[in-house]
Amino acid sequence: MRKQLLEIFSEANGGFVSGQKISEELGCSRTAIWKHIEDLRKEGYELEAVRKLGYRIVQKPDKISGNEIQLGLKTKTLGRHVHFEESVTSTQKIAHRLAYEGTPEGTIVVAEEQQAGRGRLDRLWFSPKYTGVWMSIILRPSIPPSQTPQLTLLAAVAVVQGIQEVTGLEPDIKWPNDILIGGKKVVGILTELQAEADRVNSVIIGIGINVNQTIEQFPEELTSIATSLSIQQGDKIDRALLIQSILAKLEDLYHNYLTNGFKVVKLLWESYAISIGKQIIARTLNGSIEGRAIGITDDGVLRLEGMDGTIHLIHSADIEIKQ
Numbered sequence: 029m030r031k032q033l034l035e036i037f038s039e040a041n042g043g044f045v046s047g048q049k050i051s052e053e054l055g056c057s058r059t060a061i062w063k064h065i066e067d068l069r070k071e072g073y074e075l076e077a078v079r080k081l082g083y084r085i086v087q088k089p090d091k092i093s094g095n096e097i098q099l100g101l102k103t104k105t106l107g108r109h110v111h112f113e114e115s116v117t118s119t120q121k122i123a124h125r126l127a128y129e130g131t132p133e134g135t136i137v138v139a140e141e142q143q144a145g146r147g148r149l150d151r152l153w154f155s156p157k158y159t160g161v162w163m164s165i166i167l168r169p170s171i172p173p174s175q176t177p178q179l180t181l182l183a184a185v186a187v188v189q190g191i192q193e194v195t196g197l198e199p200d201i202k203w204p205n206d207i208l209i210g211g212k213k214v215v216g217i218l219t220e221l222q223a224e225a226d227r228v229n230s231v232i233i234g235i236g237i238n239v240n241q242t243i244e245q246f247p248e249e250l251t252s253i254a255t256s257l258s259i260q261q262g263d264k265i266d267r268a269l270l271i272q273s274i275l276a277k278l279e280d281l282y283h284n285y286l287t288n289g290f291k292v293v294k295l296l297w298e299s300y301a302i303s304i305g306k307q308i309i310a311r312t313l314n315g316s317i318e319g320r321a322i323g324i325t326d327d328g329v330l331r332l333e334g335m336d337g338t339i340h341l342i343h344s345a346d347i348e349i350k351q
């Protein structure tokens with residue numbers, strides 16, 4: 029009932045909906061409607077009631093929910109199954125379990141807070157309550173495991189496009205998975221696999237976006253390297269809308285990728301990348317290499333021209349861009 033009521037308001041697009049229309053569509057009495065409206069208010073919805081006009085939603089709560097993500101969602105598969113939780117250790121952990129249990133492709137796990145959100149190499153990802161998008165997406169592509177790094181780049185392109193659409197901001201990508209605005213990290217992407225030697229069972233793409241944090245809400249060690257979309261844009265951003273936009277972009281790119289290969293993603297990725305053409309230091313687990321980033325291969329691997337002209341292929345590293 030609550031879901032149907034929210035759908036009716038969503039169709040009205042911020043306009044008034046008469047009590048009569050609601051009671052006809054939901055098949056319930058005016059008193060029952062009033063009770064549902066009160067429940068929505070308790071959840072944080074701000075609703076205006078005007079005699080003869082009816083009700084309208086003035087403001088949605090800062091919280092998100094599975095329903096809110098799905099209302100107005102324009103995808104066919106991504107986000108059609110939402111596993112939503114208020115607080116988790118890591119959405120990746122839950123997604124791994126669901127993937128193992130056979131959840132359909134496109135299932136997403138979203139939480140309001142992660143107590144142990146993780147980055148690459150078991151680093152921590154700061155994921156405070158009600159301010160960010162902490163989401164894991166389960167895909168089941170028929171590709172060899174060696175090609176899955178391409179999906180990290182594909183996800184980065186989708187996230188950049190979603191952010192552009194919802195906020196008008198123009199983020200940059202730093203190979204392989206950081207999304208920056210004004211040189212500060214606003215998004216982290218972590219791609220993990222469940223695979224056999226030559227076959228991918230599932231790819232779990234974890235996306236962490238700093239959306240509505242203020243500068244004061246970041247721990248001290250992050251204030252010089254991290255930022256949020258609302259700090260950059262100056263306004264509060266609708267997180268459910270952002271998730272919907274990213275899922276729609278991701279679905280389009282993913283289908284194009286499965287049909288036509290990596291070419292389109294590669295071109296788009298390069299158009300958003302800031303590290304290409306620059307002097308960089310690539311810190312790998314086997315040591316650091318300094319040189320010029322000259323592009324990515326068709327597999328999404330970074331090509332770096334060392335000081336002596338040798339071309340290095342970098343599969344995994346932290347990149348520092350030298351000015």
Ligand code: BTX
Pocket residue numbers: 117118119120121142144145146147148149151152153154155161162163164206213214215216217218234235236237238250253254255
């Ligand atoms: P990464 O290893 O590239 O980045 C981790 C590093 O980024 C940390 O060591 C810290 O310096 C910095 N950092 C930590 N938190 C933040 C933050 N909120 N904003 C900016 N910088 C930060 C990046 O790993 C991959 C992150 C993926 C996070 C998602 S959230 C949903 C899913 N669940 C989960 O546990 N991880 C993914």
